[in-house]
Amino acid sequence: MNKNKEQLLNKRYKAEQRFRLYGQSAIFMALLFLTLFIFKIFSTGYSAFQKTWLIVPVTFDAELMMLEKNPSKVDIQDADYYDIALKSMADLDLNANEDQENELKRMVSYFFEKEIKNELLNDPSLIGKTKEVYLTASDDLDQVFKGNYPRDLPEDQRRVSDYQLKIFDQLVANGKVESKFNISFFTNADSREAELAGIASSFMGSIFSILVCLMIAFPVAVLAAIYLEEFAPKNRFTDFIEVNINNLAAVPSIVFGLLGLGVLLAIFQLPRSTPLVGGITLSLMTLPTIIIAARASLKAVPPSIREAALAMGASRMQTTMHHTVPLSMPGTLSGTIIGLAQALGETAPLILIGMVAFVNTIPGSPMDPAASLPVQIYIWAESAERGFVEKVSACIMVLLGFLITMNLFAQIIRHKFEKKWS
Amino acid sequence: MNLILFTFIVLLGFTSYYFGRKKAYTIQSTKKRLTALPQFYGYYLAIWCAIPAFIIFSLWAIFEPTIVKLLILSDYSNQGYLDDELNLIYEKTKALSRGQFTGEITPFIEASAEKYLSLRSIAQSSKVVIVLSAIIASVAYAYKRISSNSRTREPVEKFLNAVLFTASLAAILTTVGIVFSLIFQTIDFFKVIPLFDFVFGTHWYPAKAFVRDSSEALDPTMYSDTFGAVPIFAGTFFIAFIAMCVAIPIGLMSGIYLAEYASYKVRQYAKPLIEILAGIPTVVYGFFAALTVGPFLKELGTSMGLEVSAESALAAGGVMGIMIIPFISSLSDDVITSVPQSLRDGSYAMGATKSETIKRVIFPAALPGIVGSILLGVSRAIGETMIVVMASGLAANLTLNPLESTSTITAQIVVILIGDQAFGDPKTQAAFALGMSLFLVTLCLNIVALKVVKKYREKYE
Numbered sequence: 049m050n051k052n053k054e055q056l057l058n059k060r061y062k063a064e065q066r067f068r069l070y071g072q073s074a075i076f077m078a079l080l081f082l083t084l085f086i087f088k089i090f091s092t093g094y095s096a097f098q099k100t101w102l103i104v105p106v107t108f109d110a111e112l113m114m115l116e117k118n119p120s121k122v123d124i125q126d127a128d129y130y131d132i133a134l135k136s137m138a139d140l141d142l143n144a145n146e147d148q149e150n151e152l153k154r155m156v157s158y159f160f161e162k163e164i165k166n167e168l169l170n171d172p173s174l175i176g177k178t179k180e181v182y183l184t185a186s187d188d189l190d191q192v193f194k195g196n197y198p199r200d201l202p203e204d205q206r207r208v209s210d211y212q213l214k215i216f217d218q219l220v221a222n223g224k225v226e227s228k229f230n231i232s233f234f235t236n237a238d239s240r241e242a243e244l245a246g247i248a249s250s251f252m253g254s255i256f257s258i259l260v261c262l263m264i265a266f267p268v269a270v271l272a273a274i275y276l277e278e279f280a281p282k283n284r285f286t287d288f289i290e291v292n293i294n295n296l297a298a299v300p301s302i303v304f305g306l307l308g309l310g311v312l313l314a315i316f317q318l319p320r321s322t323p324l325v326g327g328i329t330l331s332l333m334t335l336p337t338i339i340i341a342a343r344a345s346l347k348a349v350p351p352s353i354r355e356a357a358l359a360m361g362a363s364r365m366q367t368t369m370h371h372t373v374p375l376s377m378p379g380t381l382s383g384t385i386i387g388l389a390q391a392l393g394e395t396a397p398l399i400l401i402g403m404v405a406f407v408n409t410i411p412g413s414p415m416d417p418a419a420s421l422p423v424q425i426y427i428w429a430e431s432a433e434r435g436f437v438e439k440v441s442a443c444i445m446v447l448l449g450f451l452i453t454m455n456l457f458a459q460i461i462r463h464k465f466e467k468k469w470s
Numbered sequence: 471m472n473l474i475l476f477t478f479i480v481l482l483g484f485t486s487y488y489f490g491r492k493k494a495y496t497i498q499s500t501k502k503r504l505t506a507l508p509q510f511y512g513y514y515l516a517i518w519c520a521i522p523a524f525i526i527f528s529l530w531a532i533f534e535p536t537i538v539k540l541l542i543l544s545d546y547s548n549q550g551y552l553d554d555e556l557n558l559i560y561e562k563t564k565a566l567s568r569g570q571f572t573g574e575i576t577p578f579i580e581a582s583a584e585k586y587l588s589l590r591s592i593a594q595s596s597k598v599v600i601v602l603s604a605i606i607a608s609v610a611y612a613y614k615r616i617s618s619n620s621r622t623r624e625p626v627e628k629f630l631n632a633v634l635f636t637a638s639l640a641a642i643l644t645t646v647g648i649v650f651s652l653i654f655q656t657i658d659f660f661k662v663i664p665l666f667d668f669v670f671g672t673h674w675y676p677a678k679a680f681v682r683d684s685s686e687a688l689d690p691t692m693y694s695d696t697f698g699a700v701p702i703f704a705g706t707f708f709i710a711f712i713a714m715c716v717a718i719p720i721g722l723m724s725g726i727y728l729a730e731y732a733s734y735k736v737r738q739y740a741k742p743l744i745e746i747l748a749g750i751p752t753v754v755y756g757f758f759a760a761l762t763v764g765p766f767l768k769e770l771g772t773s774m775g776l777e778v779s780a781e782s783a784l785a786a787g788g789v790m791g792i793m794i795i796p797f798i799s800s801l802s803d804d805v806i807t808s809v810p811q812s813l814r815d816g817s818y819a820m821g822a823t824k825s826e827t828i829k830r831v832i833f834p835a836a837l838p839g840i841v842g843s844i845l846l847g848v849s850r851a852i853g854e855t856m857i858v859v860m861a862s863g864l865a866a867n868l869t870l871n872p873l874e875s876t877s878t879i880t881a882q883i884v885v886i887l888i889g890d891q892a893f894g895d896p897k898t899q900a901a902f903a904l905g906m907s908l909f910l911v912t913l914c915l916n917i918v919a920l921k922v923v924k925k926y927r928e929k930y931e
Contacts, residue, residue, distance in 0.1 A: 060823055067825035071727025074720045078744045078799070081792045088762055089754070271637030279634060291917075292641045298846065298916040299909065300853020302880050303648055305887075306905040310651025314893055332644045339641065365627040393751025396855035396880070400887050422753045422856075429757045429860060437761065444754050451749060 089448070093441025099230035099243070100185040100193040102156055102219060106136040106164055107178040115175065124172055133161045136181075141215055151212050157184040157243045182226070187242035187435030189216055193225060197434065233442065237408045238419065238427070242435025245428070247443055249410045253323050253403065253418030254392060260327025260414055261391050265334045266384055270373075272335075273342030273380070278368045297336035304333045305397030313401060321402040321417040329397050334387040341383020345376040350469045378465035382458035389454040393447065395422040421447045475598060479523045479605065483516045486609055490515030493616050506623035514622040517629050518612035522604040530597055538589050542582050652909060655893075655902030662896050663697045668903065671698015674866035674877075676886055676897050697900050699907070701868040705876035709787045709858060710851035712872055716791025717847055721798030722840065728799065729806040730828055741803070748796035756860030759789035764861055771873060784872040786862035790854055794847045801846065805839030805926065806832060838926040845919035849912045855880035879908045 110117075112135065113127040137156065138149040160183045167181050168174055188208045191197040193216075203210050219225050236246025280286040308329035312318050318325045349372050357367040398404075403423050411418040419427065425443050428436040494508035504511075542563060543556050551559070559579065566575065566583040567590075616622065660668070673695045724744060728737050764785040771778030778784075809832050817827040833840075858881040866877045877885075886901040 060826070064823045064825045067828070068727075068731060071723050071731055074723030075727055075732075075740055075744070077720050078724055078747065078792075078795050079740070081795075082743060082747055085750075085758055088758065092761075268637050268640045271634050272640055275631075275634035275638040279631060280638070286638075289638055289641055291920075292645050294920055295913060295916050296641055296644055298849055298912065298920075299648070300849075300855070300880065300912055302853065302855045302883055303652075303905055303909050303912075306883070306902060307644075307648050307651045309887065310655065310902065311647050314651075332647075335640060335644065363623065363627060365630055369630075389749065393749075393753070395751065395753040396859075396884065399884055404888060422751050425751075425753050425757060426856065426860065429753075429760065440757055440761075444757065447751065448754070451751070455749065 089441050089444050092438055093445050095194045095196065096233060096438040096442030097230050098194070098227045099232065100190040101182040101226045101228060102185050102189075103180045103224040103226060104136050104140065104156075104183050105178050106132060106167070106181045108132060108168055108174045108176060109135075110175050113175075119172070119175070121169075121172070124168055127165075127168075129161045129165045129168075133164050136164070140219070148211055151209055152215065155186055155189055155212055155216065157186055157241055159184060159241075159244055180224075184232075184243050185225070187433060190243055191434050191438075192216065193220070193227065194438075196438070233439070237410050238406060238424065239408060240406075242433050242439060245436070245439055247421065247424060247446060249407050250419040250421050250424035250443075251446075252411050253326070253407075253423075254420040256323035256411065256414040256418065257326040257330060257398070257420055258388055258392055260324055261330040261334060262384070262388060264328060265331035265338055265387070268331075269335050269338035269384075270342050270380060273339045273346060274368060274373060276339070277343045277346040278372065279364070293336045293339055297340060301333060301394055302396040302400065304329050305400030307332065308397060308401040319415060319417075321405045321407075322415055323403075323411065323418050323420070324414040325401050326398050326403050326420065327414065329401060330391040330394060333394065333397065334391045337387035337390065338380070338384050341387070342376065342380040345379025345383070345466075346372060348379065348469070349375045375467060378461050378467075382462040382466075385454050385458040385461070389451050389458075392420075392454070393422055393451060395420075395426055398423050399426070421450075475601065479520070479601070482605060482609075483519045486515040486519040486612075487512035489613070490616055493613070497617075497619055502619060505619060505621050506626075510622040510626050511616050513626045514616060515609060515612050517626060518608045519605055522608045523601050526597070526601050526604055530593075534593055534597075538586065538593065541589060542586055545582065545585075546578075648909065652902050652906040655899045656906045658894070659896060659899035659903045662899075667695075668697055668699050670700060671695065672700045672868055673698045674701050674882070676882070676900055697896070699904070701866040702877060702879055702882055702904065703907075704868055704870075705783070705862075705866065706852055706878040706880075708870065708872075708876055709783050709790065709862065709878055710848055712783060712787025713790035713794055713851040713854075714844070714848060716788055717794035717798055717851075718844060720791075721795040721847070722802055724795070725799040725802030726806060726828060726833075729803045730824065730832070741800070744799055745796045747792060748800075750793070752793065752854060752856040753860070755789050755793050756856040756858075759785050759857055759861030763789055767873075776873060778873045779875045781862055781875040782873050783862055783876045786858050787872070789861060790851055790857050793854070793857070794850055797850060798843050798847050801843030801923075802836070802840050805836045805843065805923075808839075808927070809835050836926075838922050838929075842919045842923035842926065845915050845922070849915040849919065852878075852915075853880060853908060853912050855884060859884050879904045883908075 109132055110119075112131040113129060115123060115127050119127070134149075134153060137152045137160070138144060140152055140155075141148065144152060163183055164181055167179065185193065188197065188206075189212070192199065192208060192213065197208065198206065199213065216225070232244065233246045234251075235248055236244055237249035239245040276286065276289065280289075308325055312325050312328055313320055318328075353371050353375065354367050357371045358364070362370065398420055403417075403419055404427060405417055405419070406427075407417050407419055409416070421443060425440055425447065428440045428443065490512035491508045494504055494511035498504055498508070539560055543560060546556060546559060559582070562579050563582040563586050566579055567586045675696050724740075728741055732740065760781070764780050764782065767782060767785050768778045768780050813831050813835055814827055817831040822830065858878045862875055862877065862881065864877055864881060864885050865875065866882065867874055869876060883901045883904050886897055892898055
């Protein structure tokens with residue numbers, strides 16, 4: 049009997065340990081996913097911040113450029129650069145036949161003509177001379193140089209030919225290939241060519257959308273929270289509003305996209321694909337989040353503050369506006385920032401209102417068509433080119449960087465400025 | 471133009487505030503008692519400046535386009551055009567007046583465009599005049615009231631109260647807007663496709679319903695067997711089920727561990743780290759699922775001799791599950807921590823171990839709250855879009871094999887509505903009908919979940 053009891057006790061202790069282990073492994077799993085995830089994004093994305101350049105000697109032959117003697121700035125601007133650009137690429141292999149010359153040309157981005165032109169515009173004295181110019185490598189060679197390209201695939205399954213690889217390897221051996229920080233990733237708009245694509249347009253699109261969202265959602269939400277928390281009589285109507293807010297907070301984001309499409313675009317005829325519509329849609333989505341946060345922080349202001357103000361003869365409106373609301377602001381603001389961070393990461397509603405359109409200009413106002421960072425991630429992730437994979441990861445890194453900064457900011461506001469009532 | 475006028479009105483508002491306050495000081499200097507603080511005199515005047523401007527502005531925005539359109543189209547009224555054609559003419563006129571017209575310019579349209587431009591300029595200038603005179607009139611009235619030292623605080627506060635109340639209606643307006651945007655398209659959709667076919671049909675090929683030539687009559691038989699939503703609904707719940715299979719055990723166990731076992735230090739770091747998972751945008755999860763998990767599962771399956779689609783329900787559901795872990799863990803953590811200590815103490819006093827206490831006492835006590843959190847998680851899973859769009863297929867297969875690709879309500883909405891939409895087309899309407907069903911399902915889940923959680927909270931408060 050005693051032995052039985054001991055066995056039972058052992059069994060129970062074992063069960064206790066097992067249960068504990070389950071809990072630990074659950075937490076471990078969750079954290080493992082997180083690390084795996086971040087590791088994956090960083091390991092595929094960090095290389096996008098580097099860009100590969102080919103250093104190619106270019107002879108600025110005045111005849112080929114159709115330039116006369118002592119050309120003016122305008123002449124240089126209008127000169128024909130295609131021939132010298134082609135020639136300088138073709139000269140990389142003097143024995144190249146016509147097909148091979150074409151392949152040589154495709155080793156750099158189609159932007160190469162302009163890069164040569166800029167070189168001359170910077171230094172017009174180069175005419176008639178030869179200079180080594182940095183040309184953006186094509187996205188495939190960029191990937192080859194970064195070691196992300198499956199070179200051992202059979203030739204017909206990859207876009208880089210053996211011939212291009214041979215020439216490229218020669219260039220590498222001669223030190224004519226260089227990798228530099230990829231500024232154009234931050235300054236260029238989207239492009240069909242991976243080596244030229246940048247996040248500037250989607251970044252501005254995101255900024256504009258978030259600003260519109262902030263300008264609409266913040267005042268409305270704060271005013272609504274003040275009413276519901278400080279003035280609303282307790283009746284069925286305010287209960288109804290409350291139920292509405294709680295439900296809206298849990299409505300799937302894509303439904304807000306349908307709202308934007310069906311009401312803002314179809315009925316109000318607002319311009320499609322613009323951060324304006326995107327921002328309004330997002331503001332409707334963040335509204336409940338901010339209202340809930342603002343109410344919570346109004347609720348946290350102790351009644352003694354209100355009573356003191358009322359006792360001094362302030363009206364209810366004065367009490368609220370002069371004392372309660374300012375004291376609740378840190379909490380409200382940090383809730384707002386968290387809501388905005390959510391809105392910044394939102395994709396589906398923006399797709400529905402047409403912010404997925406291919407935009408290769410940088411928007412200058414909320415009324416210009418634009419994408420947003422998460423939508424840009426989606427667009428690039430859907431495109432087949434290998435060069436875009438690292439761009440997606442890099443874009444994700446930028447987006448995550450933003451979200452982390454915003455959340456930290458919210459934390460700081462909360463901890464620094466929020467009064468602790470004991 | 472509007473912007474200049476607007477800035478001007480704002481400036482006027484500030485000036486009236488200043489004058490109102492100044493008036494109050496002059497009244498004060500005559501040793502009369504003020505009825506309110508001097509600022510209120512200022513606010514009073516500023517409000518009287520802003521209200522008429524605002525009202526006229528909004529009325530103008532509502533009625534100007536309609537009236538201009540009526541005036542333009544009155545030229546064409548006796549020529550037997552159809553409504554659609556008239557609308558087209560009006561659109562052309564507008565495009566031409568903006569200089570964005572491409573196509574043949576007929577003298578008729580040119581004349582209309584000129585008329586349109588002149589009407590617009592008349593409207594603009596009359597708007598400026600009307601707004602300004604209304605402001606002057608109402609400010610003059612208010613100034614007179616201030617001068618007679620009548621009450622200002624009460625009206626100002628009443629006005630503020632009204633503003634606050636209006637703001638609180640925003641939530642209701644949003645809900646109304648959602649229902650409104652969904653319901654008309656949905657009704658139109660069910661006029662063409664019988665409800666029965668939608669709910670019980672098993673074939674979903676919206677691509678078959680190509681954009682219809684508007685001159686053709688709508689032929690409902692064309693769409694039979696096109697919009698059967700069963701595969702979509704099944705796919706949605708299937709992927710949500712897979713997600714919950716990942717999220718419930720991990721989320722619940724981490725919630726329990728954090729609430730009952732973890733030391734303060736572990737809790738302090740682990741909880742926010744897990745919550746980071748909730749803050750990662752879903753498009754990032756989608757990319758992760760499509761780029762890493764999908765190919766990984768495919769390779770794993772091939773090595774075991776299974777045929778796995780690169781875009782499998784398992785990949786999408788699994789990653790979605792990871793996303794939902796923090797929702798369940800935080801909520802169940804909260805729920806478990808709010809179970810009264812006396813229940814635990816009672817159980818320990820009877821000699822129960824910690825895990826026995828959790829399993830037999832705390833878990834049953836916290837069950838309603840946990841169920842509520844799980845329901846909220848399910849509602850998230852059903853409404854999740856980007857992961858499915860990117861990682862699971864877009865073809866609607868009716869299958870229960872997690873290794874094949876399936877599609878969901880949200881993914882189909884995106885597929886249908888990405889790019890240009892033609893309103894009035896059954897395909898577009900189908901997306902709204904799907905949106906309606908999604909809204910209703912998540913609404914029910916949310917209401918039930920919130921009720922359950924609320925009831926549970928009240929029980930222990």
